[in-house]
Amino acid sequence: MPLVTFLEAIREALFEEMAADPTVVLIGEDVGVYGGAFKTSEGLLAKFGWERVIDTPISESAIIGAACGMSYLGLRPVAEMQFIDFIACCFNQLTNFVAKGHYLWNAPAPIVVRGPSGGGVHGGPFHSANPEMYFLHTPGFKIVYPSTPYDAKGLLKASIRDNNPVLFFEHKFLYRRIKEELPTEDYVVPLGQAVVRRPGKHLTLISYGAMMHVSLEAADALAKEGIEAEVIDLRTLMPLDEEAVLRSVRKTNRCLVVHEDTKTGGLAGEIAAILFERAFQDLDGPLVRVASLDTPVPYAPSLEEAFLPNAQKVFAAAKSLAGY
Amino acid sequence: MPVLESPAKTQKVSREQYLDLYYYMRLNREVEDTMTRLFRQNKIVGGLYSSLGQEAVSVGTAYALEKRDWLAPMIRNIGALLVKGVPPRDIFTQHMAKYTSPTKGKDGTSHFGDLDNLHIVSPISMLGDLIPVMTGVAMAGRYLGQKIVAMTWIGDGGSSTGVFHEGLNLAASQKAALVLVLENNLWAYSTPVRRQVPIDNLADRGKAYGISSYIVDGNDVVAVYTTAKEAVDRARAGEGPILIEAKTFRRRGHAQHDPADYVPVEQRAFWEKRDPIALYEKFLTEKKLLDFKTKQEIGNRLTTLLEKEREFAENSPMPPPETAVQGVYCTGDDCHKIRAKWARPQEELLPPKTSVDPVWVVEGFGRGGSTSGTTAPIHFGDVPSTPKDPAVSRNSPVKPASKPPRKAAAKTLPPKKTAKKGGR
Numbered sequence: 001m002p003l004v005t006f007l008e009a010i011r012e013a014l015f016e017e018m019a020a021d022p023t024v025v026l027i028g029e030d031v032g033v034y035g036g037a038f039k040t041s042e043g044l045l046a047k048f049g050w051e052r053v054i055d056t057p058i059s060e061s062a063i064i065g066a067a068c069g070m071s072y073l074g075l076r077p078v079a080e081m082q083f084i085d086f087i088a089c090c091f092n093q094l095t096n097f098v099a100k101g102h103y104l105w106n107a108p109a110p111i112v113v114r115g116p117s118g119g120g121v122h123g124g125p126f127h128s129a130n131p132e133m134y135f136l137h138t139p140g141f142k143i144v145y146p147s148t149p150y151d152a153k154g155l156l157k158a159s160i161r162d163n164n165p166v167l168f169f170e171h172k173f174l175y176r177r178i179k180e181e182l183p184t185e186d187y188v189v190p191l192g193q194a195v196v197r198r199p200g201k202h203l204t205l206i207s208y209g210a211m212m213h214v215s216l217e218a219a220d221a222l223a224k225e226g227i228e229a230e231v232i233d234l235r236t237l238m239p240l241d242e243e244a245v246l247r248s249v250r251k252t253n254r255c256l257v258v259h260e261d262t263k264t265g266g267l268a269g270e271i272a273a274i275l276f277e278r279a280f281q282d283l284d285g286p287l288v289r290v291a292s293l294d295t296p297v298p299y300a301p302s303l304e305e306a307f308l309p310n311a312q313k314v315f316a317a318a319k320s321l322a323g324y
Numbered sequence: 325m326p327v328l329e330s331p332a333k334t335q336k337v338s339r340e341q342y343l344d345l346y347y348y349m350r351l352n353r354e355v356e357d358t359m360t361r362l363f364r365q366n367k368i369v370g371g372l373y374s375s376l377g378q379e380a381v382s383v384g385t386a387y388a389l390e391k392r393d394w395l396a397p398m399i400r401n402i403g404a405l406l407v408k409g410v411p412p413r414d415i416f417t418q419h420m421a422k423y424t425s426p427t428k429g430k431d432g433t434s435h436f437g438d439l440d441n442l443h444i445v446s447p448i449s450m451l452g453d454l455i456p457v458m459t460g461v462a463m464a465g466r467y468l469g470q471k472i473v474a475m476t477w478i479g480d481g482g483s484s485t486g487v488f489h490e491g492l493n494l495a496a497s498q499k500a501a502l503v504l505v506l507e508n509n510l511w512a513y514s515t516p517v518r519r520q521v522p523i524d525n526l527a528d529r530g531k532a533y534g535i536s537s538y539i540v541d542g543n544d545v546v547a548v549y550t551t552a553k554e555a556v557d558r559a560r561a562g563e564g565p566i567l568i569e570a571k572t573f574r575r576r577g578h579a580q581h582d583p584a585d586y587v588p589v590e591q592r593a594f595w596e597k598r599d600p601i602a603l604y605e606k607f608l609t610e611k612k613l614l615d616f617k618t619k620q621e622i623g624n625r626l627t628t629l630l631e632k633e634r635e636f637a638e639n640s641p642m643p644p645p646e647t648a649v650q651g652v653y654c655t656g657d658d659c660h661k662i663r664a665k666w667a668r669p670q671e672e673l674l675p676p677k678t679s680v681d682p683v684w685v686v687e688g689f690g691r692g693g694s695t696s697g698t699t700a701p702i703h704f705g706d707v708p709s710t711p712k713d714p715a716v717s718r719n720s721p722v723k724p725a726s727k728p729p730r731k732a733a734a735k736t737l738p739p740k741k742t743a744k745k746g747g748r
Contacts, residue, residue, distance in 0.1 A: 023664045025467070032682065045680065046681070054463075056494060059456075059494055065487070068460060074664030076662075097450075107446065163659070164653050
């Protein structure tokens with residue numbers, strides 16, 4: 001069976017959902033003829049035609065607005081942000097219109113907003129963002145951030161079938177760097193379920209997206225020193241699988257959160273609060289955060305390397321935590 | 325695209341329609357009069373935004389829609405909601421934050437909708453956001469094979485937002501069946517329109533999107549209706565979005581708290597003399613469509629109706645506190661069964677029927693004309709067209725490479741002059 005890259009897994013999910021359900025349409029900048037800036041949607045136009053693969057003007061607010069309006073008539077639009085950084089351009093449309101509709105006037109908006117996120121590819125300050133926390137703080141969104149091709153495909157399918165607006169973050173560093181065999185039959189990965197990527201007993205490493213791979217690399221190094229780290233991949237940030245986090249931390253009694261988003265106001269702070277509220281007695285050491293610097297994402301490789309977490313940084317922090 | 329005059333004289337209006345327009349304008353005003361009283365009795369929880377003097381715009385435009393069509397109001401378009409079939413109790417309970425309101429007390433004012441029956445999309449307070457949303461509604465309607473038109477409103481103030489441009493431009497590029505009513509009431513809160521935009525007619529903005537626009541007297545309900553009807557018909561026929569600028573005046577402040585003493589007294593006096601209901605009563609009386617008795621009957625009907633609706637609202641409970649946490653997410657089929665209403669065969673939208681060559685077909689390429697009919701050759705790296713097209717043939721010095729044009733002939737050709745005449 002051929003190996004499928006992270007990017008191809010996303011493309012497969014789009015193909016299969018569009019083939020199975022004519023209410024699924026794709027809308028965004030250069031998604032049609034060009035097949036997307038990263039070629040994620042390559043081949044979709046040829047197969048599904050102009051009505052279902054819609055190239056738009058450079059108008060993120062209009063893309064989200066139109067997707068929302070389409071969803072009111074029962075369509076399930078997938079809206080692409082060419083880079084997820086550009087989601088800032090439609091912040092109002094998303095947070096005030098899309099997110100609040102169900103709560104305020106009982107109007108579900110089954111749309112998926114997806115796009116390439118994250119750094120490590122020298123994209124500079126406007127092509128490397130991890131803006132998930134802006135939206136985690138807005139009630140009404142589901143937020144998905146996969147780390148493997150299997151999950152990317154299964155979670156995207158689940159997101160398209162969900163009746164809520166889902167923000168789907170695709171870490172562009174993973175697009176062509178990781179591959180795996182995928183099942184040939186239809187499957188979904190349900191939203192809201194974390195997964196244990198590596199079992200361990202001495203401490204818990206919680207992460208998502210590209211940082212899951214960094215955490216696994218660090219866990220390998222830790223194992224050589226006799227420290228067995230349990231690696232948890234959150235997969236979905238909203239709903240957050242609190243029980244999976246608690247289960248692991250109650251076992252290991254130590255928790256380290258790794259994310260590529262900047263540190264202040266990042267998800268680690270939220271997880272810390274959950275642990276302090278619900279597992280305070282179980283903690284043997286401080287909750288440790290390994291995250292990006294509180295700066296914009298810098299361009300120069302030397303600066304970006306300093307900015308991003310990596311396996312060495314995680315290893316050092318974990319080793320220190322294991323000493324408690 | 326030209327700014328068109330109101331087609332008031334060419335569209336036919338029946339006696340029943342004349343009286344409907346009158347009824348809804350009176351209903352609009354009396355619903356708001358009732359709410360003003362409720363506000364003064366402290367029974368309205370939040371703000372109250374008056375459309376006094378603007379009833380002809382709300383009523384006349386929405387009256388041009390059919391039942392299957394979709395609308396999304398601004399906060400003052402209470403008349404449009406009433407015309408679409410919203411009962412007055414919904415408007416009262418919304419303002420009073422009652423549990424029986426369409427949003428169950430989660431939001432107030434005109435901020436509510438109905439996807440299933442009345443086809444109303446709820447507005448939000450950020451202006452302009454409805455334009456791309458209603459563009460999406462129109463696009464989905466076309467996709468599903470429904471012959472629907474989407475209508476929404478924007479003010480002189482809201483027309484300065486970025487999303488106004490994004491939305492109207494997307495609608496125009498998609499040829500979406502959208503009718504955008506630009507309700508120019510001359511004031512955005514305390515800022516007069518002349519301090520917001522450097523143009524006289526906001527309808528002129530349609531030109532920038534290559535769409536038709538109309539200017540209409542917003543206090544003449546017949547003119548508003550007939551213009552909107554023509555626009556709705558044209559949008560439904562596939563002509564793309566249409567902009568209607570209705571010129572009117574906001575007679576109250578931004579909301580109840582605002583005395584609007586920044587408005588010049590002469591301006592207010594001018595518009596108070598042009599009250600849309602008074603003007604229309606005069607028109608109807610002259611046309612012998614309304615007599616004293618009919619007027620009184622309508623008045624009595626409204627009093628009875630609104631008394632009942634107001635009582636319902638006043639007797640309704642406030643939402644129980646435990647509902648505050650409910651309803652952020654749709655929980656699935658038990659919550660909403662999302663089903664598209666197909667009016668065309670779905671096979672048309674699945675392979676192999678949908679298979680296409682993923683290459684742009686650029687309209688106007690090689691013909692010396694763009695889709696809007698004027699010169700485009702420079703943009704698309706145009707090639708000379710066949711001699712059949714007289715507009716371009718005179719401007720076509722290109723001959724086979726082996727036979728370069730004679731110098732004298734080339735000199736006499738004024739390429740730019742003729743290029744202007746190109747197109748259809």
